[in-house]
Amino acid sequence: MGKARLEAFSDGVIAIIITIMVLELKIPSGADLVSIKALVPVFLNYVLSFVYVGIYWNNHHHLLHTVQRVSGGVLWANLHLLFWLSLFPFVTGWMGGNYTAAVPTAFYGGVLFMASLAYFILERVIIAYEGANSLLARAVGSEVKGRISSLLYVLGIATAFYSRIAAQLFYVTVALMRLVPDRRIERIVSNPPRR
Amino acid sequence: MGKARLEAFSDGVIAIIITIMVLELKIPSGADLVSIKALVPVFLNYVLSFVYVGIYWNNHHHLLHTVQRVSGGVLWANLHLLFWLSLFPFVTGWMGGNYTAAVPTAFYGGVLFMASLAYFILERVIIAYEGANSLLARAVGSEVKGRISSLLYVLGIATAFYSRIAAQLFYVTVALMRLVPDRRIERIVSNPPRR
Amino acid sequence: MGKARLEAFSDGVIAIIITIMVLELKIPSGADLVSIKALVPVFLNYVLSFVYVGIYWNNHHHLLHTVQRVSGGVLWANLHLLFWLSLFPFVTGWMGGNYTAAVPTAFYGGVLFMASLAYFILERVIIAYEGANSLLARAVGSEVKGRISSLLYVLGIATAFYSRIAAQLFYVTVALMRLVPDRRIERIVSNPPRR
């Protein structure tokens, strides 16, 4: 089975997620700078979530680039990733509106963590299907960046109960760290190692 | 007429349905664990509906895989399926917010039943257009799983008036049963029987 | 310039329009049959609008099937059609919630009329760009059905101020009349007349 519809469907879902998040930026009843000031935390959180969803789309793009065919398992691992991404608008709106509260800040980190776990599972399911000699298997390697991300998410979740701003800085740090695209895949694809 | 736009349009509609369902997860006004606890039934119902829509997308993917051309009848049978799927956000939100009430639980089962009926009709319309010797006609066969699903939906709807939890367990059972993709089509496509 | 992105973009917009209309089916606060009974007019109106948007998607599919290239004028005529279609969720929700009121019923007809006019303009812009000898120009011919539709919309709008139910029957009649796909285009494409 080809990957075209998997890509098209994922692009559709991710495009909708990234766009409906803006609906949590509720239009204020006032029309002055004071009413917009109250929206600044929600707006900053929207920016962060937009960057995260952008990173996922970007990496998903890279991940499927090397894939030729998809199995039923790949379809479901992909839907599992989309499920956790679909919770971004909810946690973005909740943390944005309660940025000084511990529970929403921890939940935001929880969804970030689950999404990164789902991405890792998708990667492994594809590699299991394509074989250990596939381009992807050789490109992914040791996954140091992924492990550091997971650790920082867990630190963020735990920190949320002591300091919201510290937890949120952890989340921002991972986003900045992951903004750099996964060059390994690009490099291996354009210059595959000889067997 | 080619099937590309039919697939693209269906992917678009299904992607939107699966994503806007999350808008029924209303952001709570509180910011503690108590306010999130009230959302647990809605969340579990969201998971169930997400899995159902995922199953439909997956099966739709398989169903159209063998199809070469589509007629006006196929387009409308497909829109009919999309219509019932489009009611998922409504019944998900209604049952999720009233999981102890009989009528929303029965309506949820009713939409599940109508969607499965619409899928069955789409299958038949495609077979009628492609002919009884088409790959799809031979792959579909006796439809035992479809008949059992329909029976369980009807049982769920009837049970809803006596026990909500029992009805919801029927719906979960069908989802688990249908999570297994339709191997018959995959098998026949990759290994067509000789005529 | 190719037509692929025009089709993809139109499919996306139409898929979103047909799906967000369901958001006007507001989830009732009650959980019994009485609360669902109040939704019946909105639901029926949702069905009608779903059929209309389905007809437009279907016809759009046929219309662009014969087209090879698109100009800037075609892009804008297409956006103009999408604009009027984008008002369907608004007028559907307004008439559905006020089905005994004259003004929403007339506005619903007004949007139907403008969408059909926009479709007609799109057809003419494409023919002007492709030339009078194009497949489409020969397929479209005298446009009897389009003229009757327009007349019925105008009758519906005028009737709305005397009888809502009569106006709504006009709108249902046009939908039924147009459910039959445009066989002329299918026929000419598969069997082009000799010059």
Place this chain on the structure above:
Amino acid sequence: MGKARLEAFSDGVIAIIITIMVLELKIPSGADLVSIKALVPVFLNYVLSFVYVGIYWNNHHHLLHTVQRVSGGVLWANLHLLFWLSLFPFVTGWMGGNYTAAVPTAFYGGVLFMASLAYFILERVIIAYEGANSLLARAVGSEVKGRISSLLYVLGIATAFYSRIAAQLFYVTVALMRLVPDRRIERIVSNPPRR
């Protein structure tokens, strides 16, 4: 890396933006002409934003037409453009509901300005990646129209604090000026200059 998914994702996001803007046209509680009259400013603003998003889709279409491959930088410059476009529903609803207020009118201009800046950056990132001899680099040239647009946006933002109607006329003027598609690209592509 190919540009197909970039185009598909951008089309998806722009299609959703242009469509969910209509959700800011809140269905009035009344059912007469008076209640619709209050919506006229929001509606006119919706038309203006629809035209702007249409212009961006159209120009995006032209811009990527000449591009062969995309880099990670192009993906992020494109996401940056989509970010500012995603704020259109917010500022449209805010200015539409407060068309006599200075701050929403200035913010609307601010988002227009940032979107045009993001488009300019995307253009430069593509040219930097494709090289100064690429078709796009030669087609874009001196960007007079872009500079005038930016100037008019800034004038609109400044004017908003003295006269709303004057500011809004600046925004309408740019839209009309940019409705004319970028013929330079079309011309160069169909008739490339000799080196």
